[in-house]
Amino acid sequence: MDKIRRILVPVDGSESSDRAISQAITLADVCEAKIAFLYVANINQLAINACLSDAILEAVTKAGNVILDKALADVPESITAEGFAETGSPAVVILDFANSEGIDMIVMGSRGLGIVKGVLLGSVSQYIVEQSKCPVLVVK
Amino acid sequence: MAEYRHILVPVDGSASSLKAVEQAIELAGLCDAEINFIHVANLNGVMGSYPAFVSPRSTFSGSILEDVVEIGRKILDQALDMVPQSIKAKGHCVNGNPASAILQEAEALKVDLIIVGSRGLGVLKGTLVGSVSRSLLGNANCPVLVVKAVEEEK
Numbered sequence: 001m002d003k004i005r006r007i008l009v010p011v012d013g014s015e016s017s018d019r020a021i022s023q024a025i026t027l028a029d030v031c032e033a034k035i036a037f038l039y040v041a042n043i044n045q046l047a048i049n050a051c052l053s054d055a056i057l058e059a060v061t062k063a064g065n066v067i068l069d070k071a072l073a074d075v076p077e078s079i080t081a082e083g084f085a086e087t088g089s090p091a092v093v094i095l096d097f098a099n100s101e102g103i104d105m106i107v108m109g110s111r112g113l114g115i116v117k118g119v120l121l122g123s124v125s126q127y128i129v130e131q132s133k134c135p136v137l138v139v140k
Numbered sequence: 141m142a143e144y145r146h147i148l149v150p151v152d153g154s155a156s157s158l159k160a161v162e163q164a165i166e167l168a169g170l171c172d173a174e175i176n177f178i179h180v181a182n183l184n185g186v187m188g189s190y191p192a193f194v195s196p197r198s199t200f201s202g203s204i205l206e207d208v209v210e211i212g213r214k215i216l217d218q219a220l221d222m223v224p225q226s227i228k229a230k231g232h233c234v235n236g237n238p239a240s241a242i243l244q245e246a247e248a249l250k251v252d253l254i255i256v257g258s259r260g261l262g263v264l265k266g267t268l269v270g271s272v273s274r275s276l277l278g279n280a281n282c283p284v285l286v287v288k289a290v291e292e293e294k
Contacts, residue, residue, distance in 0.1 A: 023283055030170045120278035129277065129286050130268040135163060137285045138277050
């Protein structure tokens with residue numbers, strides 16, 4: 001069984017995501033692992049080039065940083081944590097990050113800020129659970 | 141900081157189920173948690189409500205029940221044998237709808253974490269996440285850790 005050294009926590013500011021952050025901190029503490037928080041702004045390069053104004057990009061970047069900073073603030077001194085902001089399709093970006101950044105476990109909320117509130121497992125979480133090679137901890 | 145005290149691991153002898161057992165052992169060791177293995181024999185289809193006119197022979201259900209209990213014991217023993225002495229572990233074999241039975245046990249044991257394989261021995265081999273695991277992800281009150289088996293064919 002591979003030791004858990006690096007935990008990826010996709011964050012989006014939702015309640016579910018906040019609970020995932022707590023669980024990840026517990027795990028990181030127990031496993032002596034590092035945490036990587038990842039915020040993905042759901043905008044693609046085409047939109048950025050073609051029509052998104054600087055003001056919108058700035059706003060999105062700021063929102064992402066607020067979320068990442070809040071996550072990082074919750075982490076105790078004894079645990080190493082970093083924040084990453086990316087743009088793109090969340091599920092794809094998260095998976096790519098997990099595969100290329102030596103991630104041993106993903107900890108994420110069961111659903112984020114998406115519109116369909118009746119859904120028990122959001123589309124991004126569902127996709128990650130299906131496609132991830134490493135274990136995925138889903139937190140309600 | 142919350143801690144994991146009780147971990148529930150549904151087992152069915154499948155490859156990803158064994159990976160779940162390994163993961164549970166590692167975490168339980170680090171957290172000093174207790175592991176509960178649960179195997180659910182889904183006999184409802186076989187022994188469940190048949191209309192009166194069918195009247196299956198009583199011996200039919202008797203021996204099948206014995207076989208299923210024996211299979212359950214073997215699967216649980218396989219998991220229990222993997223656990224080192226230093227970690228407390230128990231096995232439970234119940235009958236019923238797998239997802240419901242697992243969730244019921246999770247409530248009864250007040251588990252902090254469920255660790256489950258992504259898919260079991262079920263028929264739909266193309267599925268990446270089996271129906272039971274999916275159901276647990278949607279309905280469990282505690283976090284659910286889904287573990288994948290190593291893929292042999294790629």
